[in-house]
Amino acid sequence: MDLSTQASVYLEAFQDDMRRNFHLIPNAEYGDRRFPLYGVMQIEETATLLQRNGKSAISYEFCYFDVCDQLDADAVAYYCGILEDMAARYVPWTERSHSFSMLSMVVLVNGAPDKALAKQIRKYKHEEKKKKPEDGYGWCSGRLCIVDMQTGTCYTNRHGSALGNRVKLTARRVALGL
Numbered sequence: 001m002d003l004s005t006q007a008s009v010y011l012e013a014f015q016d017d018m019r020r021n022f023h024l025i026p027n028a029e030y031g032d033r034r035f036p037l038y039g040v041m042q043i044e045e046t047a048t049l050l051q052r053n054g055k056s057a058i059s060y061e062f063c064y065f066d067v068c069d070q071l072d073a074d075a076v077a078y079y080c081g082i083l084e085d086m087a088a089r090y091v092p093w094t095e096r097s098h099s100f101s102m103l104s105m106v107v108l109v110n111g112a113p114d115k116a117l118a119k120q121i122r123k124y125k126h127e128e129k130k131k132k133p134e135d136g137y138g139w140c141s142g143r144l145c146i147v148d149m150q151t152g153t154c155y156t157n158r159h160g161s162a163l164g165n166r167v168k169l170t171a172r173r174v175a176l177g178l
Contacts (some may be wrong), residue, residue: 003110007067013174037065057099062090071109079105080124083142093136101140112148124157147171
């Protein structure tokens, strides 16, 4: 199966699995390019322990999916740069109800990254915390997940391990043809 056909199968499976929790947008624009899939989820926490000044706290996840023909150090740096930019564009720091935002990037590749790339992926870190009203409210983390479409194996940064676990379920199912 060629890369684009295989990627289409994966993206369709991710859409099916994410549909109940995420608002999904296929062919989403970001800056000067399009991503095959984008999802956003908003969760309102109303538990007393999570409330802020008697109001519910709101958390977000912004997630882009892409397909990369040739994963190299520059491509990994490019995706990390997008995650950094997402923090500036998407995180609603000024909303008093903002609890946290997860900024996620899932990249489908044909083959496992070499050891140097796997290390670069693991070491990527983006985390911001704001505690003062003049700075904003809440925190955000960048999560990077590279998926080898041949095996369904996920390579993530430390903050992306939970994302990797969620993606792995779909990736393994598709890789095994289930």
